[in-house]
Amino acid sequence: MANRIQLIQGSSIDPEIISRVHAMTDGHQRILVCLDSNHTHEHVLAELEAYAPLVTPGSYCVVFDTIIEDMPADMFPNRPWGPGDNPKTAVHQYLKTHPEFEIDKQIDHKLLISVAPDGYLRRVA
Numbered sequence: 001m002a003n004r005i006q007l008i009q010g011s012s013i014d015p016e017i018i019s020r021v022h023a024m025t026d027g028h029q030r031i032l033v034c035l036d037s038n039h040t041h042e043h044v045l046a047e048l049e050a051y052a053p054l055v056t057p058g059s060y061c062v063v064f065d066t067i068i069e070d071m072p073a074d075m076f077p078n079r080p081w082g083p084g085d086n087p088k089t090a091v092h093q094y095l096k097t098h099p100e101f102e103i104d105k106q107i108d109h110k111l112l113i114s115v116a117p118d119g120y121l122r123r124v125a
C-alpha cells in the first residue's frame, strides 16, 4: 500500500475516473487532495463534490488558482474562467453546505504570496 504511485488519465469529473480515484484511496489513513485542472466554477465545484469527501479529518483539500477571482477581468482572454467564475467562487459555494471544511487562513498568512488564497480547506469534522 505504501509509496505506490498511480497515474489515472481522464477528466477529473468523469464518473469512472472518480470511482477509480476513490478505489485508490482504500486502506489509506491520511489523504490530502489537490485540485488544479479546469478552473471554471462549475468544474471545480464538481471536483469538490467528488474528491473533498476523500480528505481525512485534520488534512486538507487544496484548491489552486483561487487567485483568479482577484485578478483583472481581461487577464484570461483565452480561458473560460475569470473573476466571478473560478476556483474561489466554487470554494465559497461549496463551503455553504459543507461545514466539515473550513478555510485555513493561517496558511495564507504564512505564505504571504500564494495562487491559492482561501484555497486551503481544512477538514475539521
Ligand SMILES: C[S@@+](CC[C@H](N)C(=O)[O-])C[C@H]1O[C@@H](n2cnc3c(N)ncnc32)[C@H](O)[C@@H]1O
Binding pocket: 010, 011, 012, 013, 036, 037, 038
Ligand atoms: C493549471 S494546469 C495544472 C498542472 C498540474 N497541477 C501540474 O502541476 O503539472 C491544469 C492541467 O489540468 C488539465 N485539465 C484540464 N481539464 C481537465 C479535466 N477536465 N480533467 C483533468 N485534467 C484537466 C490540463 O490539461 C492541464 O494539464
